[in-house]
Amino acid sequence: MIRSRAQQIARGLCQIMGRELLKGNNKTIIRPPTQTRQTPQHPWSSSSSVRTISMLHWPFTQPRDFSLPNTSWDSDMRQLYEHYNSMCEVDTEDGGKKWGPWRRLPSYNRSLKYATGGVYLSKIIHSKARLFTRSIKEQGAAFEYVMFVNKEEQKCVCVFQAGHLLEGPPGMVHGGAIATMIDTVIGTHATYLSGPVMTANLNINYCSPIPLGSTVLLTSSLDKEEGRKTFLSSQVTSTDGTKLHTEATGLFVSVTMGHLVGA
C-alpha cells in the first residue's frame, strides 16, 4: 500500500503520541486518545481538563485506561465490547464519522488524579490510594470490565469478566465482588447523571451464582430523581441475557466535593 508523505508523517506522529488515525473516504482525521475523548462531561471532570492534564505531562504520565481490551479478555468480553464500541461512533452518509448513541467510559486507577486540579489533590489526599477494582496489576486476575453509557436512554451497561481472585464458593464469584461491581456501575452511572454522589442504600438479590472466569453483563437504569436523591436499578445477566444472576436497586445522594474528599 502506497501512502503519501503527509500520511506517513501523520501515522508516525500518531504512533508516538498514542493517538488513533481515523480514515474517512477522502480525508484523514487525527483524533485524541480514545480514553480522553470519550470522558463524559460532568462538573468535576471535563474531557478537556483530562486532555489538558495528560498533554501537559506527556509523554511522562499518560494515564492508563483500564477499560481497553487486553489479552486476558475472553471472546464474549471482546464481542460485547465491539458491539457497544461500534455504537459509539457511526458512519455518516458522506463517508465520515459522527458520535453514536453510546459512550465508552474510560477507567483509571485514580480518577481524582485526572479530574480538574486533581494532580495536586491526589498527592495530598492518601497519595497511595487506588480505586479498589483497578488495584490488582495482573491482567484478568480480578475485575476486568468496561462501561458504556447511553445519555438518551439514561442507561449504562458494563461487560464484566470475573477473574480467579474473586472466588467465593468454590468455582463461583464472591457475593461481595458482585456487590462491588453493582455499586461501581450504578455509582458511576449516578455520577454521570448527577455529579458527585455517595451510595446511601444498596439492595441486592442473588438469584443464581456466577461461574468464576465467566463474562456477564451488568445493566443500570435510572428509576427516578428526587432532589439530591438518584434511584437506580441494576441487573446482572449472562451475556445473551437469558440467565438472571443478580438484581439490585440503589439510592445515591448528591454530595459536595468537600464531602467526598473529607474536607
Ligand SMILES: CCCCCCCCCCCCCC(=O)SCCNC(=O)CCNC(=O)[C@H](O)C(C)(C)COP(=O)(O)OP(=O)(O)OC[C@H]1O[C@@H](n2cnc3c(N)ncnc32)[C@H](O)[C@@H]1OP(=O)(O)O
Ligand atoms: C463518569 C464517572 C466517573 C466516576 C468515577 C468514580 C468511579 C467509582 C464509582 C464507585 C462508586 C462507589 C460509591 C461508594 O461506594 S460510596 C461509599 C459508601 N457510601 C458511604 O460511605 C456513604 C455514607 N453516608 C453518607 O456519607 C451520608 O449518609 C450521605 C451522603 C449518604 C447522606 O448524608 P447527607 O447528610 O448528605 O444527607 P441526608 O442525611 O440529609 O439525606 C439526604 C436525603 O437522602 C435520604 N437518605 C439518606 N440515607 C438514606 C438511606 N440509607 N436510605 C434511604 N434514604 C436515605 C434522606 O432521608 C434524605 O432524604 P430527604 O429527607 O431529602 O427526602
